Amino acid sequence: xxxxxxxxxxxxxxxxIFMYLNPKARSFINEWGGASQRTILASIETTTLRGxxxxxxxxxxEGPELWLEVYFLITDEEGVPQNELHKKxxxxxxxxxxxxxxxxxxxxxxxxxxxxxDLEILAPTYDRSMSPILNIYKYDPILEEFKLLDPSQNPxx
Numbered sequence: 001x002x003x004x005x006x007x008x009x010x011x012x013x014x015x016x017i018f019m020y021l022n023p024k025a026r027s028f029i030n031e032w033g034g035a036s037q038r039t040i041l042a043s044i045e046t047t048t049l050r051g052x053x054x055x056x057x058x059x060x061x062e063g064p065e066l067w068l069e070v071y072f073l074i075t076d077e078e079g080v081p082q083n084e085l086h087k088k089x090x091x092x093x094x095x096x097x098x099x100x101x102x103x104x105x106x107x108x109x110x111x112x113x114x115x116x117x118d119l120e121i122l123a124p125t126y127d128r129s130m131s132p133i134l135n136i137y138k139y140d141p142i143l144e145e146f147k148l149l150d151p152s153q154n155p156x157x
Contacts, residue, residue: 038062041096042108045073046119056083059096059108059123066091066125068108068137070146087146093125093133114138120149 019025042059053072060067067090071083099122101109109122113136123135136149 041066042106044108044110046110055086057108057110057121059091061096064094066093066096066123068121068123068135086144089137089146089148091123091125091133091135092127093135094128095126095130097124097126097132099124099134114149121146 019029039061040058041061044057045054046057047054053074056071056073058069058071060069067088069085070087070089072086074082074084076082096107098105098107099109100106101111101122107124110119111122112119113122114120118138121135121137121139123137125133125135127133137146138149139146
């Protein structure tokens with residue numbers, strides 16, 4: 001073997017070992033290559049949002065962003081359950097958060113926070129300075145849309 005091929009294979013081996021041992025380098029390569037890590041942080045199924053179908057709500061961390069994915073739980077003609085993506089909602093905040101609901105910690109909850117007859121989706125997060133954010137989504141059954149509520153305009157908070 002030539003000296004140049006030995007040097008090249010040694011450098012590639014050293015680079016591979018560096019990438020394996022350094023988590024920041026691995027993350028950089030994954031992001032640079034377009035690989036996105038998707039992690040399900042929480043899941044809730046409910047029939048109490050007054051929609052045409054029961055809902056399944058997932059709280060997702062995808063790369064640096066947090067999302068809610070709302071699925072309709074439907075059954076096909078053969079009676080097989082299906083999840084149909086209805087809406088993907090971007091959450092304010094960079095980190096997953098928790099709140100106490102009925103003396104239990106949760107990072108995704110459904111509760112009636114404005115004293116009407118409808119339940120809202122509560123998805124707590126933290127921003128980069130670790131300030132808490134409560135993302136509150138209310139379902140509008142007429143428009144079949146989710147509206148982000150502003151907690152500062154609600155006296156409950």
